Amino acid sequence: MDKDFKAEENSDAKKAPKRLAFIKTRTAARVKSEEEEMVMTFPNLVVKEIIAFQVMVIVLVLISLFVNAPLEWIANPDHTPNPAKAPWYFLGLQELLHYFPPVVGGVILPTLTVIALIAIPYFKINLKKDGMWKEHPRQTLTGFLIFVGIVSLILLLFRVYAMLVPTIMISAIMLIPYVSRREGGIVGWLGTRPLSWWVMTWFVIIAVVLTTIGTLFRGPEWRWTWPWQGIY
């Protein structure tokens, strides 16, 4: 078993005449790192902040000079546009609404997403830095296949191909380091990715795919349209 702490002795008389520190696992990064190089905040950081802010304002001004914010006709409750779309950051959700019943797509899935995000740092599995296949690869594989199988089955049942295809593709990529075990290159890099990394990457890709479909590929009656047929 790993020790919960490590003893460190610093005998650099300039820094600490004699120091004995017990460093537990749950400590700030600044305690763990032994001798990180430091720079003065002014000007090193402050100048960068000012430049970043100014570049951002310049870019915003340029966009605002040339692209006008949309303004349609006055709100009219009697005239429903087809399709009626929410702002872009909700179009992933609206796309879900197309597949699942409103309770699932509009309430349960977004709530679960927020809860899952909040819970990330409180679960040991998300704090692991080892690749997902490093410990107990056999058991991991069984659990992985069962989980992916169930998720894929549900997605297939509701015909959510927009989620099913990325899910299967990512699962296949996750399996590469299990099959190949090469150390270097891309395969080696994939092998060092922890499970939490994969789950987050899966979530981001799904979110991007759904939002893109909802924004660019959905027209009247929420039917599939290509962007060159018009963006609704």
Added chain:
Amino acid sequence: MKKLLHQLYRSQVWRSIFRHGLPESNRTRAEAVFYNFFLHVHPTKVRKRSVIFSYTWGLGGLSFGLFIVLVATGALLMLYYRPSAPQAYWDMKDLQFVVSSGQFLRNMHRWAAHAMVAVVFLHMLRVFYTGAYRPPKEFNWVIGVILLVTTILLSYTGYLLPWDQLSFWGISVGTNMIRAMPLGLGEKVSFLLLGGNIVGENALVRFYVLHCFIIPVAAIMLMVIHFWRVRKDGGV
């Protein structure tokens, strides 16, 4: 000229405002941060690693920068906007055709708002992929997720205010999602938000108050805690 400037820097008035000399030595550079109200959220020294741009992409700072731009443009927009139907829409038209730089002001607010949603999301991804949510920063991650939700709510409540077809139906779609909440909760929550059963003038006033006062105040408080904890946990 140079002599005059130096005299200015040494004058009592200047020294009463900036209590340190020119940042020419490490001591005065430290004081420039330490004695400045706006900079004192920062430590006087930072780890070299954390000022490398490609490590953070400045996304947290840019989120805050966008918030400042939004407060500034939003305050100016409030001067020309009345949250009543249909006046809200005519005020939009006035911004477009009557107010000097009105269209520019509105563009800036709109694009900065969209950018902020994206940048805050990207900031969350950066924090995740660099593992910066690990203990002892767990709770700051939680505050960050709440800030992401707050940002989306800010953007969404502002979406109704122009009172055009886009905003009316965008909000209708969203509040219909809320209606799907189980146990009869959906109807109640959506009635509370809209001040009625459909998106109408009551909804406009409620979204206006949420957008311009309640959510920004909540966001500012969360941000203050967020920054304070970043610093306490050894960050910049």
